[in-house]
Amino acid sequence: MTPRILVFAGSNRSGAYSGRTAEAATRELAMQGAEVTRISLADYPLPIMDEDLEEEKGIPENAVKLARLFAAHDALLICTPEYNGSMPPLLKNTIDWVSRVSKDAGKPLKPYPGRVVGICSSSAGHFAGIRSANHLRAVLSHIGMEVIAPQVSVPNGGDAFDEDGEFRDERLRKGMARLCSTLMQHARLLSTRVEP
Numbered sequence: 242m243t244p245r246i247l248v249f250a251g252s253n254r255s256g257a258y259s260g261r262t263a264e265a266a267t268r269e270l271a272m273q274g275a276e277v278t279r280i281s282l283a284d285y286p287l288p289i290m291d292e293d294l295e296e297e298k299g300i301p302e303n304a305v306k307l308a309r310l311f312a313a314h315d316a317l318l319i320c321t322p323e324y325n326g327s328m329p330p331l332l333k334n335t336i337d338w339v340s341r342v343s344k345d346a347g348k349p350l351k352p353y354p355g356r357v358v359g360i361c362s363s364s365a366g367h368f369a370g371i372r373s374a375n376h377l378r379a380v381l382s383h384i385g386m387e388v389i390a391p392q393v394s395v396p397n398g399g400d401a402f403d404e405d406g407e408f409r410d411e412r413l414r415k416g417m418a419r420l421c422s423t424l425m426q427h428a429r430l431l432s433t434r435v436e437p
Contacts, residue, residue, distance in 0.1 A: 244428035245276045247314040251321040251332030251377075253283040258363035258398030259370075263320040264406055266361060266393075269421045270318070275428075278314065282335055290337040300341050307335065308342035311352035312435040316428035318421075319381075320361040323373035332377070340384055354385035355433045359424040361393045361417075363401070369394035389427055391420045 248267050250259035260281075267279045285303040288294060311317060321328050339352050358381055362370030371394050381388050393416045395401050401408060408414045 242429050242432070243274065243276050244315045244425045244432070245278070245313070245434060246270055246316045246318060246424065246428060247310060248277060248279045248318045249282060249320070251282070251319065251329050253281060253331065257322060258365070258395060258401065259320040259322040259361070261398070261402050261406060262361045262363050262393070262395050263318070265402075265408060265417060266318050266320065266421065268406075269417050270425070273418075273421050273425060275421070275425055278310070280310070282331055285335070287334060287338050290334055295341060301338060304335075304338035305342055305345060308339050308350055308352040309345060311339065311356065312350055312433075314356075315432040315434045316357035316359065316424050317386075318359045318361065318424060319377065320363065321370060321373045321377050323362060323364045323368070323370035326372045327376045328373045328380075333380070336380060336384070350435070351433070353381075355387060355431065357387045357389065357424065357427045357431050359389050359392065359420055361395070361420070363395035363398045365398050367396045369396035387427065387431055389420075389423050391416070391423050393417050393420050 248263050250263040252259045267277050270277045360374050362374035364370040
């Protein structure tokens with residue numbers, strides 16, 4: 242089985258280190274034989290999570306679209322930046338809205354439970370977004386996702402990539418190869434993919 246993996250970053254900023262890490266992951270997954278879908282959350286804008294808004298207008302269509310995408314893949318790879326020691330509001334808001342989706346056209350839809358996910362983090366400093374990754378890991382585990390153990394945390398993001406977008410550090414290159422290999426193995430074993 243060729244694993245189908247969805248990759249996205251938790252920042253829409255131009256040149257974001259999380260976006261560059263997501264690109265590196267996309268290349269590595271494709272090289273290892275995965276079918277990769279790379280998306281930007283900028284293409285799925287969502288209002289701030291608000292149960293009153295949900296009651297009034299229903300779940301936003303972009304949350305449903307993302308839930309369908311999540312369900313149509315064997316695994317996710319999320320690359321998060323770190324804002325004030327945690328994940329950015331864009332990423333948390335996306336996770337929260339998608340968690341509200343349980344049906345699609347009257348049929349059950351489970352975008353999270355049992356789905357395999359890997360985590361990358363990045364920051365401008367030497368802590369490499371590890372605190373953000375820890376918070377993200379806790380949230381994803383809480384909503385029933387199968388979070389794999391290996392992760393890639395990229396320090397000093399401004400200097401981490403060469404002109405081709407590859408990691409300068411051999412340790413990071415090896416870490417990404419290991420993360421992608423593990424993610425693909427778990428995706429094959431634990432797939433809950435729903436064909437659209």
